[in-house]
Amino acid sequence: MYQLIKNGQVLIDGQLQKRDIAIDATGQITAIEPTITAVPTDPETIYDAHGHFVSAGLIDGHVHFRDPGFTTKETLKTGSAAVAHGGFTSVIAMPNLRPVPDNLLDFKTLVARNQAETSVHTYQFAPITNELTEQTIVDMSAFKAAGAAGFTNDGHGVQTAQTMYQAMQMAAQINMPIVAHVEDESLVNGGVIHDGQAAKKLGIPGIASVSESAQVARDIELARATSVHYHICHISTKETVNLVRRAKKDGLNVTCEVTPHHLLLDDSAITSDNAMLKMNPPLRTLADRQALWAGLMDGTIDIIATDHAPHTTEEKQQSLLKAPFGIVGSETAFSLLYTHLVANGPFSLAQLTSWLTTNPAHVFNLPHAGQLAVGQPADLAVFNLTDTTTIDANTFLSKGHNTPFIGEAVQGDTLLTLVAGQIAYQKE
Structure with missing residues (x-):
C-alpha cells in the first residue's frame, strides 16, 4: 500500500x-x-x-468478465487485472453469463464473487428479463436490494414494446436505470457488419442503422411515458445521436454511452475478412463517427464505456460470418482516447477524464467513485x-487479445x- x-x-x-x-x-x-x-x-x-x-480512478460502465460460463475467454481475476492495467478502478459488469443471474441465488453469488475475486470495485447489472430473451421481468425490487446497479439484457434488445414498457414502469418505481442494448432483431437480417460500402465490396450481409435507431425511438417514447432513467449502451449511428439530443432537449432522463472503437474507427477500416473488426453494434460510416464526436462535444453523449468483450484467439480467427461479435478495450481505452481525442484531437484532458470518471459516477449513482478528493x-x-x-498483446492481462x-x-x-x-x- x-x-x-x-x-x-x-x-x-x-x-x-x-x-x-x-x-x-x-x-x-x-x-x-x-x-x-x-x-x-x-x-x-x-x-x-x-x-x-494522476487521475481519479477511471470508471467503465460496460464490461464483460465472462465468469461464470465462459472462463476460456475471461475470468473475474483476469478481467479485473485487465481493467486495472487500463487505469480503471470501478466497473459495472454485464449479466450475459451462463447461467444468466436471473434468480436471486445466482445473482447474490455473483455479487459476492465480484467482491471477493476482483481487484477493483466491481458492480453488477441484473437482467431485465429471464434468460435475457424471455418476456418475464425479474423482481426488480429484490434485485436492487441484492446490489444491482441497474437492469440490462445486454447482447439482446428487448424485442417487445409491452415488455420494455412494463420494465420501465417497474424500474421507475424503484429509481433504477434501464440500460438498453438497442437492436430490433427483425431488422438485422443475418448481418455481421454495417450495411454499407464494406459489406457490398466483401459480399457480406450488413446490419442497417435503422435496427438501432428504430428501437431507440420506441424506447425514448416509452421513457417519456414512464419517467424512467433510460441509458443507451454503445450508440453507433447519427440517427441515434439526433434522437438522444432531442430527448434531452425535451427534459427526459435519457443518457447514453459511446465506445472508443466507434469513436476511432468506421467501416472504411474493413477492407478484408478480418473478424477483429466485428463488433455489435458494427462500425458504421464516417458520417456516423463524426456525429458521435459532435455528440460528445455538445453533451448529448454522457460517457465513454469500453464494452470490453474478450474472446479466444481461435474464435476470432474465424471469418466475419462465423466469429463472435466484440473486441477487448479495458487495457487500451485511455491511451487510445488520449492520443486521438486530446493529443491529436479537439478535446481537452479535462473533458476526457470527465467522460471516464465524474460522468459515469453520476449516470450510475456511484457516490464514492470518480473523485480525487480529500476524504x-x-x-x-x-x-x-x-x-x-x-x-502490445503480450502485455495484456486479459485473456482476450x-x-x-x-x-x-x-x-x-x-x-x-x-x-x-x-x-x-x-x-x-
Whole structure:
C-alpha cells in the first residue's frame, strides 16, 4: 500500500498542477497539497510520480468478465487485472453469463464473487428479463436490494414494446436505470457488419442503422411515458445521436454511452475478412463517427464505456460470418482516447477524464467513485502522457487479445493503479 504519491500532476480547474497526495491506513485520501513534507517512515510506501498525470480512478460502465460460463475467454481475476492495467478502478459488469443471474441465488453469488475475486470495485447489472430473451421481468425490487446497479439484457434488445414498457414502469418505481442494448432483431437480417460500402465490396450481409435507431425511438417514447432513467449502451449511428439530443432537449432522463472503437474507427477500416473488426453494434460510416464526436462535444453523449468483450484467439480467427461479435478495450481505452481525442484531437484532458470518471459516477449513482478528493477512497491512476508506447498483446492481462488496435503507437500508458490505496496494477 502507498501512503504518499509524490510529484504528480493533478487536474485543477482544467489545468495540470503539481500535487502530492497523502493516503491513510484505511485507503482514504487525507491531503492533496503542492508539497507534503511529512513523509512516511517506510520509503516503500512512497511513490514518485515524476511529473506524470494522476487521475481519479477511471470508471467503465460496460464490461464483460465472462465468469461464470465462459472462463476460456475471461475470468473475474483476469478481467479485473485487465481493467486495472487500463487505469480503471470501478466497473459495472454485464449479466450475459451462463447461467444468466436471473434468480436471486445466482445473482447474490455473483455479487459476492465480484467482491471477493476482483481487484477493483466491481458492480453488477441484473437482467431485465429471464434468460435475457424471455418476456418475464425479474423482481426488480429484490434485485436492487441484492446490489444491482441497474437492469440490462445486454447482447439482446428487448424485442417487445409491452415488455420494455412494463420494465420501465417497474424500474421507475424503484429509481433504477434501464440500460438498453438497442437492436430490433427483425431488422438485422443475418448481418455481421454495417450495411454499407464494406459489406457490398466483401459480399457480406450488413446490419442497417435503422435496427438501432428504430428501437431507440420506441424506447425514448416509452421513457417519456414512464419517467424512467433510460441509458443507451454503445450508440453507433447519427440517427441515434439526433434522437438522444432531442430527448434531452425535451427534459427526459435519457443518457447514453459511446465506445472508443466507434469513436476511432468506421467501416472504411474493413477492407478484408478480418473478424477483429466485428463488433455489435458494427462500425458504421464516417458520417456516423463524426456525429458521435459532435455528440460528445455538445453533451448529448454522457460517457465513454469500453464494452470490453474478450474472446479466444481461435474464435476470432474465424471469418466475419462465423466469429463472435466484440473486441477487448479495458487495457487500451485511455491511451487510445488520449492520443486521438486530446493529443491529436479537439478535446481537452479535462473533458476526457470527465467522460471516464465524474460522468459515469453520476449516470450510475456511484457516490464514492470518480473523485480525487480529500476524504474519498484513494482510487487513482497514474498515466504517462508524454512517452510513446506501442499497444502490445503480450502485455495484456486479459485473456482476450481480440482488438484491431494492436501495434498502434499511443501516449497515455498506465504506470500505476490504486484501489483504496492498494496496488491493483503497477508497471515494472
